[in-house]
Amino acid sequence: MPNIDAGHYFFSAIVPVCNEGTIEHPGVDGKPIRSSPIHMVREALETLPTALQSHATEAIGIASPFARSLRTHFARFVVLDQPFFNGRAYGDAIVGTIRGTDLLAAEPDDRLSCPYLLVMIDFDPRDGGKDEPRAYFEELWGLMEPELRAVFGYCYGFPGVSGATGFAEWLISCQLDTTMPFNDYWIDPPNLPSLSAAGLVAILAGFVAVPILAQLRYHFWHGPVLILLVLLALLVGVAADYLLVMGRGARPFPGNPRATLPHILKSLYLQRAFARFVTDQQDRDPATWGAAFRDFLKTHRPEDLTGPTQPPGVIR
Amino acid sequence: MTAALDLADIQGGILRAYGRQGFPKARYFFFTVRDAAKGRVFVEALRPRITSAARWKNPERGEPLLRTRNPRVKDVVRAEGLPDYPGRVELLKPKVAINIGFTFTGLFALGVPTRTLRAMPDEFIDGMEKRAAILGDDRFLGTRDAIWRNSSDEKRVHILVSLNGEMNPDGSPIAELEEETRALRSLCAASNGGVILLSGHGADQADHQDLSAILRRDATGLWPTNKEHFHISDGFGDPVFEGQFSGEAERLRMIGGGKLLHDQSWAPLATGEFLLGHPDEAQEIPGAAMPIEFSRNGTFMAYRKLDENVGAFRDYIDDQARRYARFAGVPTDAAREIVQAKLVGRWSDGVPLMEAPTFQKWQEFNAALTAATAAKDKAKLAEFALRFTSFTYRSDPVGARCPVTSHMRRANPRDTLDPHYSSPDKKSWDGSALVNRRRILRRGLPYGPWDYDAQPDGQERGIVFLALCSSLFRQFEFVQQQWMQYGLDFNAGSDACPVIGNHPPTEGGPPAKMMIVTDPAGQDLPFLCDRIPQLVEPRGGDYFFVPSMTALRLIGMGIIDPT
Numbered sequence: 001m002p003n004i005d006a007g008h009y010f011f012s013a014i015v016p017v018c019n020e021g022t023i024e025h026p027g028v029d030g031k032p033i034r035s036s037p038i039h040m041v042r043e044a045l046e047t048l049p050t051a052l053q054s055h056a057t058e059a060i061g062i063a064s065p066f067a068r069s070l071r072t073h074f075a076r077f078v079v080l081d082q083p084f085f086n087g088r089a090y091g092d093a094i095v096g097t098i099r100g101t102d103l104l105a106a107e108p109d110d111r112l113s114c115p116y117l118l119v120m121i122d123f124d125p126r127d128g129g130k131d132e133p134r135a136y137f138e139e140l141w142g143l144m145e146p147e148l149r150a151v152f153g154y155c156y157g158f159p160g161v162s163g164a165t166g167f168a169e170w171l172i173s174c175q176l177d178t179t180m181p182f183n184d185y186w187i188d189p190p191n192l193p194s195l196s197a198a199g200l201v202a203i204l205a206g207f208v209a210v211p212i213l214a215q216l217r218y219h220f221w222h223g224p225v226l227i228l229l230v231l232l233a234l235l236v237g238v239a240a241d242y243l244l245v246m247g248r249g250a251r252p253f254p255g256n257p258r259a260t261l262p263h264i265l266k267s268l269y270l271q272r273a274f275a276r277f278v279t280d281q282q283d284r285d286p287a288t289w290g291a292a293f294r295d296f297l298k299t300h301r302p303e304d305l306t307g308p309t310q311p312p313g314v315i316r
Numbered sequence: 317m318t319a320a321l322d323l324a325d326i327q328g329g330i331l332r333a334y335g336r337q338g339f340p341k342a343r344y345f346f347f348t349v350r351d352a353a354k355g356r357v358f359v360e361a362l363r364p365r366i367t368s369a370a371r372w373k374n375p376e377r378g379e380p381l382l383r384t385r386n387p388r389v390k391d392v393v394r395a396e397g398l399p400d401y402p403g404r405v406e407l408l409k410p411k412v413a414i415n416i417g418f419t420f421t422g423l424f425a426l427g428v429p430t431r432t433l434r435a436m437p438d439e440f441i442d443g444m445e446k447r448a449a450i451l452g453d454d455r456f457l458g459t460r461d462a463i464w465r466n467s468s469d470e471k472r473v474h475i476l477v478s479l480n481g482e483m484n485p486d487g488s489p490i491a492e493l494e495e496e497t498r499a500l501r502s503l504c505a506a507s508n509g510g511v512i513l514l515s516g517h518g519a520d521q522a523d524h525q526d527l528s529a530i531l532r533r534d535a536t537g538l539w540p541t542n543k544e545h546f547h548i549s550d551g552f553g554d555p556v557f558e559g560q561f562s563g564e565a566e567r568l569r570m571i572g573g574g575k576l577l578h579d580q581s582w583a584p585l586a587t588g589e590f591l592l593g594h595p596d597e598a599q600e601i602p603g604a605a606m607p608i609e610f611s612r613n614g615t616f617m618a619y620r621k622l623d624e625n626v627g628a629f630r631d632y633i634d635d636q637a638r639r640y641a642r643f644a645g646v647p648t649d650a651a652r653e654i655v656q657a658k659l660v661g662r663w664s665d666g667v668p669l670m671e672a673p674t675f676q677k678w679q680e681f682n683a684a685l686t687a688a689t690a691a692k693d694k695a696k697l698a699e700f701a702l703r704f705t706s707f708t709y710r711s712d713p714v715g716a717r718c719p720v721t722s723h724m725r726r727a728n729p730r731d732t733l734d735p736h737y738s739s740p741d742k743k744s745w746d747g748s749a750l751v752n753r754r755r756i757l758r759r760g761l762p763y764g765p766w767d768y769d770a771q772p773d774g775q776e777r778g779i780v781f782l783a784l785c786s787s788l789f790r791q792f793e794f795v796q797q798q799w800m801q802y803g804l805d806f807n808a809g810s811d812a813c814p815v816i817g818n819h820p821p822t823e824g825g826p827p828a829k830m831m832i833v834t835d836p837a838g839q840d841l842p843f844l845c846d847r848i849p850q851l852v853e854p855r856g857g858d859y860f861f862v863p864s865m866t867a868l869r870l871i872g873m874g875i876i877d878p879t
Contacts (some may be wrong), residue, residue, distance in 0.1 A: 019320055019322060020320075021324075021370075021406050022324045022368075022406050031364055032364075033363070033364035034324065034368070034370065034406070034407065035324055035368075035865060036322045036323075036325045036368075036370070036865070038325070039322075039324065039865055039866055039869070043869065046870075046873070046875055079609075081608075081609070081612065084601060084608075085595045085600065085601050086601075087598075087599050087600035088599050088600075102578070104578070104746065106586070106599050107599065109595055114320075115322075
């Protein structure tokens with residue numbers, strides 16, 4: 001199941017945005033203004049606070065609403081207006097001439113019938129992802145309903161949404177499988193069960209050996225039958241190896257047990273605090289270091305995820 | 317596959333020719349921005365008032381095919397009860413349509429990021445004054461309106477705001493136009509010097525350009541016409557592009573307005589010829605300023621104030637008509653119409669020469685049209701509507717019916733430039749392939765006295781010509797330089813357009829001329845219209861970016877992220 005990998009849920013969805021008619025809404029001067037639905041979606045996204053990730057955003061001081069959830073690692077929205085058309089497909093000039101290709105006749109280019117909103121959110125699943133992403137979206141609705149309404153309000157199907165359950169159902173109906181999730185919270189390589197090449201060969205050899213040994217012991221078969229059976233055993237062996245490799249490959253990459261968002265925030269906080277601590281101790285008497293470190297542990301409580309820690313939605 | 321255009325994201329003036337859509341009165345205002353932040357506040361405050369291209373309903377619209385003197389193609393669609401523009405109708409037609417555009421320096425003054433501006437095309441960065449030599453304007457730079465002569469530094473034109481309004485039965489603009497004018501002035505005043513309204517239009521140095529359709533008077537009142545001050549009907553055959561109209565309307569309007577294919581059928585032009593961010597006739601999405609949502613659904617516009625020397629035009633036509641009457645043995649009145657039609661490519665009421673090549677045929681056309689109108693024969697009128705635009709030039713290679721160097725045939729040569737034009741092999745015909753990348757949407761209105769019968773009296777008269785296209789260089793400037801100010805593509809050497817071309821008095825050189833060609837196989841001799849005076853002079857203008865509603869918001873909010 002590619003949506004869950006390395007202990008995290010990677011949610012992807014494409015949500016169709018209405019492309020008919022106009023929307024009436026208040027303008028800056030309070031007077032009504034009419035805009036296209038996708039214009040409203042863009043405006044909602046462009047005015048949605050991002051993480052406090054730069055001096056400018058820190059000065060604004062309003063963090064991304066996704067930071068209200070201590071399970072959200074990352075959220076990204078992209079408006080897909082149309083696939084970008086790069087011109088005619090390459091064709092060999094000689095082949096084209098022979099075929100009588102008319103270069104003045106435009107080739108068909110793919111168009112979307114409406115704009116889509118690409119939604120990508122990485123979050124910490126609960127209970128191994130048993131009830132995800134439903135539980136996450138229900139929780140998110142409670143944390144940022146007004147913002148979600150602003151972003152999704154003009155998407156097909158959303159106007160009928162009521163409540164957390166309805167929102168989760170609606171968004172999940174637009175979900176795609178995430179085929180290439182990525183994060184990297186492992187410090188040391190995880191203890192992954194590996195398949196040795198020798199083991200795979202041994203499985204193969206095992207299948208092939210059965211008819212050969214049987215022949216040696218009991219002289220069951222004539223030559224051609226034996227060859228056929230060996231070939232058959234070879235095929236079974238290859239299939240067994242294939243299923244073994246694919247089965248292992250389909251298993252999610254194991255999650256680091258200490259890679260939930262609170263863990264990440266705490267470790268970022270500790271990194272910075274410890275760097276400061278080390279800097280401070282440099283010029284001090286080594287005899288005092290032990291006491292200082294005990295103070296450090298007392299102050300910063302490395303095992304306490306609730307605090308002190310880095311607030312979510314802040315990149316320092 | 318045709319993608320539905322987001323009409324509510326496109327400014328209304330791009331898709332609609334306001335002058336012909338019941339907005340015969342207009343005022344154009346130009347501003348300079350002296351403080352970027354205040355300028356953005358001005359733009360943001362104006363944004364809710366901007367008219368988009370979203371489909372609207374006009375409850376006061378007259379009966380299709382009967383509401384105008386000549387039937388129009390769009391009325392053919394309406395008569396069948398079909399939608400003209402795509403999408404749901406949720407709007408009522410406004411009383412005043414408001415639109416906005418920016419010069420390059422205007423975008424710079426408003427704080428548009430360098431990375432976005434650097435991808436703007438050269439000609440737009442240059443502005444119209446620097447392109448004078450290409451456009452043929454260099455002789456007239458000193459006689460431009462003061463607003464354009466002074467358009468630099470603190471008085472550089474940055475923003476154009478156009479108000480197009482309806483009119484009262486007495487020919488005056490409706491009160492809402494004045495209300496919007498007041499609102500615009502208030503917004504400018506509220507900027508506390510951040511945005512300045514520029515003056516310098518015409519002889520009285522007005523702070524806006526006043527425009528009006530020429531009005532015709534009959535027993536029932538005053539009616540806007542599609543005439544300009546030479547009394548020539550204008551505004552036929554505008555390009556039709558993919559997504560502009562609903563499917564049913566497109567099917568009809570592309571005939572004569574779209575592009576001509578190999579098999580002589582018509583198709584709509586590619587959207588990208590007129591709107592940025594869409595595939596164009598080169599079968600690619602052309603490069604544009606980033607981010608793409610800044611460019612997408614926007615376009616460029618050339619604003620040109622063209623002074624029409626009405627007295628010189630009438631004198632010249634009279635003079636040539638007298639000569640032609642003697643030469644061809646026709647009455648002078650008929651000769652006047654013939655000479656004018658040959659210069660223009662259409663008879664004075666817009667009937668194309670390709671439909672009615674002789675004075676007699678024109679009379680017959682109009683008699684049949686009048687009869688159909690009187691009988692309210694809508695089927696017949698629908699046929700007539702199409703005949704105003706549905707023609708090609710293949711049957712007239714030498715220009716015996718419609719001179720190859722007439723204004724209309726130069727502006728849109730249709731299939732004239734087909735490299736296999738004279739080939740007997742129909743399969744080799746290329747239709748309008750060489751013209752498809754040179755089309756422009758023509759907008760604008762006349763300025764000066766609006767009374768149809770007013771005599772030339774020294775008041776300024778002319779037309780504000782707006783050319784909209786994705787590439788001013790490839791489309792507008794090419795048409796202006798190569799087809800209007802030059803004649804080589806039409807085998808006419810350096811002859812310029814007889815109507816809007818430059819006709820400089822050259823000492824010792826040949827005076828400006830145009831040949832009225834006749835059928836080489838016939839008995840009639842060709843007639844040379846010579847000593848053509850300067851009939852049209854540019855009074856200034858500039859190049860504007862007409863952003864989408866999305867880009868306008870990005871400009872106003874100052875949140876363009878070009879990364």
